[in-house]
Amino acid sequence: MQEIVQQIKGKQVAERKFPFLLNEGIIFPPQLNLEQSSSEKTAIYKSGILTGSSFIDLTSGFGIDAYYLSENFDNITLVEQNSDLLSLVEHNWSILKRKAKFVNRKLEDFLKENREEFDVVYLDPARRDQNKNKVFLLEDLSPNILEIQEKLRSISKQVVIKLSPLIDLRYLISEVSNIFRIDIIALKNDVKEVVIFLSNEIPSEIVCNAVNLESGEPSFTFTIGEEEKAESEFSEPEKFIYIPNHSILKAGIFNLISKRCGLKKLHPNTHIYTSGEKKNDFPGRVFEMEVIDSKKIKKKEQYNIISKNYPLKPEEIKKKYGLKDGGEHYLIFTQSKKGKIILKSV
Ligand SMILES: C[S@@+](CC[C@H](N)C(=O)[O-])C[C@H]1O[C@@H](n2cnc3c(N)ncnc32)[C@H](O)[C@@H]1O
Incomplete structure (x- = not known):
């Protein structure tokens, strides 16, 4: 019974996260292994970056990343400490007609x-x-990458490590050596992964890509250190209002985005930007808006409410003004240099 429930749950997760596995004969692992797996979409993005002859995934898990990331390689090795999980991946890969060497060991012993x-x-x-x-x-991750980073760099020119979207970038750069690239990967504006690339030589700079998959928004490339040199110009709201996507906010490039996109910022602590003429290719949302007086907001009107650098949360704003959620129009409650303001989409 437990086994049947596991397979039904697996199929449900696969529909959402990895539909390529909805095949006859595929076996799904327990819930925790499904949760730990990457989604097909982020794996496909990463696969587009990597090519070569030999690929090794030292933490195979359910093998979603490995399946996609190894697409452009001839020799593939998967290491996993959990023998049941690895046998299941080996079975699934035979159904998918993908060849690999499967190593059931602790990666520290393998290395x-x-x-x-x-x-x-x-x-x-x-x-x-x-x-x-x-x-x-x-240091609490398994494996502890701080302990093995040197060993990893000694066996490859390119070590790629996926980390939590919550990881602090400064902390990361201070703890891990030889990072030459960082990708902040969001899917539909939800940051899913921070991926770091290590070289076996000391890199001259760290290139960072802030990506928002399936949004139609361009990715934004910059080097670490550029933000410190960039300065924002400030302005009261003009005709167009810009809210950066979450990968940009995660990157913390609040001045650089203003400088590169030719936009003015509303306030040092408000990460909302403005311009008189519309700028295309902004990595985030663009609205045409006007500043309104709070008295113009009528009870029971329907708005999408955004609150940024404003004392009330959207739920509290909704209650205060008796508004309904949703509809076509937006209200942004925020602060410019002159103080609190309300913007309404036109
Ligand atoms: C987050 S999961 C990997 C998911 C995988 N990237 C995917 O897309 O399906 C991490 C895996 O690393 C394995 N692991 C953790 N520490 C390990 C170690 N020291 N040696 C070998 N495998 C390890 C765990 O058993 C787990 O299956």
Whole structure:
């Protein structure tokens, strides 16, 4: 009975996260392994970045990342400590007609004996402790990448590590050596992954890509350090209002986005931008808006409410003004340099 429930749950998750596995004969693992797997969409994005001859995933898990990331490689190795999980991946890959070497070991033991070099080494460390609680510090991940980073760099020119979307970028850069690229990957404006790329040589700079998949928005590339040199111009709201997507906000490039896109910022702590003429290709949402007096807001009107750098949350604003949620129009409650303001979409 338990096994049947596991398979039904697996299919439900697969419909949402990895529909390519909705095939006859595919077996799904327990819930935790499904939760830990990457989604097909972020894996496809990463697969577009990586090519070479040999690929190794040292934390295979259910193998979603491995399946896509290894697409452009000839020799594929999957390492996983959980033998049941790895056998299941081996079975599924035979159905999918994908060949790989499957190694059921702790990766630390594998690394001790390994003499091979790989074009790409990939890791997606587990973010749960033994009691299945979420962990946030690099040293609490399994494996502890701080302990093995040097060893990893010694077997590849490119080590790729997937990390939590909550990880602090400054902390990351201070703890992990030789990072040459960081990708902040959002899917429909929800940041899913922070992926770091390590080189076996000291890189001259760190290139960062803020990406919002399936949004139609362009990705934004910059180097770490550019934000410190950038300055924003400030202005009261003009005709167009811009709200950056969450990958940009996660990157913390609040001045750089203003400078590069030719936009003015409303306030040092308000990450909303403005311009008189519409700028295309902004990585976020663009509205045509006007500043309104709060007296113009009528009870029972329907709005999408956004609150940024404003003392009340959207729910509290809705209550205060007796508004209904949704509809076509937006109200933004925020602050410019002159003080609190309300913007209404036209
Ligand atoms: C987050 S999951 C990987 C999910 C995978 N990227 C996917 O898309 O399906 C992490 C996996 O790493 C394995 N793992 C953690 N520490 C390990 C270690 N020291 N040696 C080998 N495998 C390990 C865990 O058993 C778990 O299956």
